[in-house]
Every structure is written in structure tokens, then in C-alpha cells.
Amino acid sequence: MNLIDRISAIYRETFGYAPAHIARAPGRVNLLGEHVDYNDGFVLPAAIDRATYIAFSPTNARHSTLVAVDFNQRASFSPDSVPTKTQADSSPLPDWAHYPAGVMWALMEEGLPVPSMNAVFASDVPRGAGLSSSASVEMAFLLAWQTLGGWTLPPMRRALLGQKAENRYVGVNCGIMDQFASACGVENKLLLLDCRSLEWKTLSLPQDVSIVIADTAVRRKLTSGEYNQRRAACEAAVRLLQRDLPHIRALRDVSVEEFNRLAGKLPAEIEKRARHVVEEIERTRQAEALLEAGNVRAFGRLMNECHVSLRDLYEVSCPELNAMVSIAQSLEGCYGARLTGAGFGGCTVNLVTREKAHEFSRALAERYEAETNLHPEIYISHASNGAELLK
Ligand code: GLA
Numbered sequence: 001m002n003l004i005d006r007i008s009a010i011y012r013e014t015f016g017y018a019p020a021h022i023a024r025a026p027g028r029v030n031l032l033g034e035h036v037d038y039n040d041g042f043v044l045p046a047a048i049d050r051a052t053y054i055a056f057s058p059t060n061a062r063h064s065t066l067v068a069v070d071f072n073q074r075a076s077f078s079p080d081s082v083p084t085k086t087q088a089d090s091s092p093l094p095d096w097a098h099y100p101a102g103v104m105w106a107l108m109e110e111g112l113p114v115p116s117m118n119a120v121f122a123s124d125v126p127r128g129a130g131l132s133s134s135a136s137v138e139m140a141f142l143l144a145w146q147t148l149g150g151w152t153l154p155p156m157r158r159a160l161l162g163q164k165a166e167n168r169y170v171g172v173n174c175g176i177m178d179q180f181a182s183a184c185g186v187e188n189k190l191l192l193l194d195c196r197s198l199e200w201k202t203l204s205l206p207q208d209v210s211i212v213i214a215d216t217a218v219r220r221k222l223t224s225g226e227y228n229q230r231r232a233a234c235e236a237a238v239r240l241l242q243r244d245l246p247h248i249r250a251l252r253d254v255s256v257e258e259f260n261r262l263a264g265k266l267p268a269e270i271e272k273r274a275r276h277v278v279e280e281i282e283r284t285r286q287a288e289a290l291l292e293a294g295n296v297r298a299f300g301r302l303m304n305e306c307h308v309s310l311r312d313l314y315e316v317s318c319p320e321l322n323a324m325v326s327i328a329q330s331l332e333g334c335y336g337a338r339l340t341g342a343g344f345g346g347c348t349v350n351l352v353t354r355e356k357a358h359e360f361s362r363a364l365a366e367r368y369e370a371e372t373n374l375h376p377e378i379y380i381s382h383a384s385n386g387a388e389l390l391k
Contacts, residue, residue: 003122004022004053007054008022008120010055010067011067014067015057019055019056019057019118020058020391021144022053022054022390023054023143023144023387023388023389024052024140024387025051025142025183025386026048026125026136026181026185027051027052027123028046028131028185029045029213029349030043030177030340030349031046031190031211031303033045033177033283034280034306034310034314034341035276035314035316035343036277036281037176037177037195038174040195040251040252041251042285043192043193045177045190046190046381046383047185047186047383047386048125048381049381049383049384050125050131050381051123051136051140051384052122052136052140053121053122055119057118058116059116061118062080062116064076064077064100064118064119065118066100066119067120067121068094068097068122071094075093075096076088079104098170099134099137099141099165099166099170101169102169103142104141106162106165112151114149115149117144121137126347128220129219129220129345130339130340130343130346131346132181132341134170134178135182138162138179139182139387142158142162142183155183155184156184158179158387159176160176160179162179163175166179172227173228173231177193181386182387185384189203190205190383192287196252203292204291205351207354209335209352209354210380211381211382212349213350213379213381214324214361214368215378216320216347219345220345230314230316234274234277237271237273237277238250238251241266244265251277254278256282259278263275272313273313275313276310279309283305283306287299287302299336299351300334300335300351303349303351304329304338306338307337314343316339316343316344317344318344318345321339321348323372324337324364324368325348327371328348328360332359333357333359334356335353350364364376364378
């Protein structure tokens with residue numbers, strides 16, 4: 001049974017009638033520009049054909065009641081209980097409910113109506129795998145409340161509210177990339193976003209190139225600690241560099257030349273983190289022209305360089321991600337491979353000649369399993385549309 005049929009059936013069983021609406025919001029894969037969104041840099045993600053699906057209807061009840069199929073749990077909360085992260089019966093909200101409750105909180109902060117709903121949701125975006133399962137949940141609920149609330153926000157505004165929910169309610173200091181890609185995705189396109197101006201455009205890959213996602217089966221710990229520490233290191237670098245470059249607001253404003261000149265003044269760890277960011281932003285600047293010229297080979301080399309930098313400078317890789325990337329890079333037809341998303345486990349993204357994509361996926365899975373004893377999931381992905389109401 002597909003996910004839409006499944007959540008519809010569970011909805012009918014739970015609430016006794018058919019859901020009024022169905023919406024979907026996709027996960028994303030990022031091709032280049034990793035850990036630069038919160039440094040005002042450029043990112044190059046695509047929404048993927050895996051998504052969170054939600055079946056929902058308005059209700060006159062005081063509380064919204066949500067069933068999370070993937071957790072086999074339910075939670076109820078209202079505008080009164082959301083600020084204290086509690087449910088109707090005063091018990092604490094389960095962790096998964098912090099995402100929809102955070103969305104409700106962010107909408108309340110905007111003064112927007114958030115009518116009560118009954119909802120059932122499920123996702124085929126793997127959790128903790130670097131494919132933005134949480135952003136997809138946030139964007140699905142934003143669309144659901146927009147549908148019931150009688151207001152309309154442009155997709156980028158919904159993305160910003162999802163980010164606010166995640167920063168201020170869930171407590172992860174993430175940038176805008178994931179929510180942006182989930183809200184604004186375009187079928188068959190890569191999205192190039194300037195994370196400072198929030199201007200964006202689409203770019204295409206040549207027809208004969210596939211995006212292959214390889215899941216290491218290693219899950220990142222559900223702590224946000226390491227992520228927030230990386231972000232703090234970038235902010236510390238900006239403060240230190242401002243002594244010589246008073247005009248800078250973010251690492252985006254530091255050129256590679258300026259950085260090389262001043263790097264010696266930074267503590268070693270902060271230097272490594274900031275070097276990744278400055279050089280990665282430079283790579284994304286080059287990427288646009290390369291993709292417009294259809295130069296996938298050179299673009300793939302930037303992806304490979306990005307992985308080395310994430311591994312050695314930003315230190316967000318792990319042995320399994322490194323194994324998956326090395327094997328991929330040794331296979332025929334692979335232009336580039338690197339970890340995608342925040343890191344510490346999860347997935348790699350690979351650009352592969354279309355005619356070799358199946359063979360590549362099979363060989364990658366076999367060799368990865370032989371090396372690590374872990375069973376990976378590998379799939380050829382298609383760039384999809386952003387969050388949309390299906391019914
Ligand atoms: C997570 C965050 C994003 C971004 C990436 C790393 O996915 O949610 O904002 O910082 O990590 O590029």
C-alpha cells in the first residue's frame with residue numbers, strides 16, 4: 001500500500017471518517033554548499049521524491065490530535081499547551097511532536113490563526129539520514145495549517161517559519177536550506193539559493209546524469225550539540241576576523257585570499273572550521289557557471305573536494321561515510337561523491353552517468369556491505385516539487 005492510502009486508511013480508522021485533505025512535503029538532498037547556509041553562503045539542494053504525507057481535516061475540538069504512523073503514537077496539543085511543550089492532559093509532548101507543535105508556535109507568534117486539526121502523517125524520508133526528514137514534517141504541517149487557516153504565505157515565508165520553529169522551539173540552530181528546499185522544490189531541477197538575500201534560481205543537470213543517494217545505515221545521534229558547536233565556531237571566527245576586516249558580517253564576506261592572509265591569527269580548530277566554510281562558498285560560486293555550461297565533470301570534482309573538506313576540516317564525517325564515498329569514487333561512471341546534509345552518519349550523494357546508474361548502485365551496495373557489514377540502501381533519486389496540497 002502506498003503512503004497516501006495508508007495514512008488515509010489509518011485516518012478513517014482513528015477518526016471514523018475520511019480526511020478532507022492530503023498534503024506532501026519532500027525531503028532534500030544537497031549537492032554542494034554544506035554547512036554554509038548559516039554563514040550566509042550559497043547552497044545547491046534539490047527536493048527529492050521522498051516525502052512526509054499528511055491526511056488532515058479541521059475539527060471543532062480545542063486540541064489538535066496528531067497520529068504519527070512511523071512512531072505508532074498520538075499526541076494532542078492546543079495553543080494553550082504548546083508554549084509549555086505539553087499535551088492536553090499536561091503530559092510532556094513526545095519528541096516527534098515538537099516539530100508540528102513548533103510550527104503551531106511559530107504561526108501563533110506571527111498572529112496567524114491555527115485552527116485545530118485531526119491529522120495522520122507518515123514519511124518515507126529516512127530519519128536522521130541527512131535528507132531533512134524534520135524539515136519535511138514542518139513544511140507538511142505548515143501547508144496543512146495554511147489550508148485550514150484561511151491565510152496564504154509564499155513558500156519562502158513558510159520555510160522561514162519552519163526554520164524559526166526548529167531554531168527556537170526544537171532547539172536546533174539550523175540554517176534555511178532544508179525548509180527552503182522542501183517548500184520551494186521544482187521537479188527535475190537543482191535549486192541555487194543565496195542564503196543572505198534569499199534569492200534563488202533553478203539549474204539543471206544534463207539529461208544523462210543521475211543523482212544517486214546512498215544511505216550508510218549509520219544514524220546520526222539525535223543530539224544537536226555537534227551541529228550547534230560548529231555554528232558557534234563559525235561565529236567565533238567572524239568575531240576574530242572582524243579585528244582586521246571590520247566590515248564582515250559573516251564568513252560569506254571573507255575571500256579565500258583574505259582568509260589565507262589572516263588564518264594564522266585564529267585558534268587551530270576555529271581556523272579549520274572557517275577554512276571549510278570560506279572555501280566551500282568559493283566552490284559554490286564556481287558551481288553555477290560549471291552547471292550552466294553542462295560541465296558535470298568539473299562540478300563532480302568540486303563535490304569530491306567538498307567531501308575532503310567536510311572530513312578533514314569541518315570534521316562532520318564518519319568512517320562509514322568515508323568508505324561509501326571512496327568506493328563510489330572508484331566506480332565507473334561516477335563524477336562526484338560526498339556526504340550530504342549535516343553529517344555524522346546518514347547519506348552520501350553521487351552524480352553518476354545515467355546509463356551506469358543501476359550498475360553503480362549495485363556495485364556500491366555490494367562493496368560497502370563487504371567492507372562494513374552494514375546493509376546500505378541505495379536509490380536513484382528524482383528532483384521533485386516542493387510542498388503541495390494533493391487533495
Ligand atoms: C542541516 C541543517 C541545514 C544545513 C545542513 C548542513 O541539514 O538543517 O540548515 O546547515 O545541516 O549544510
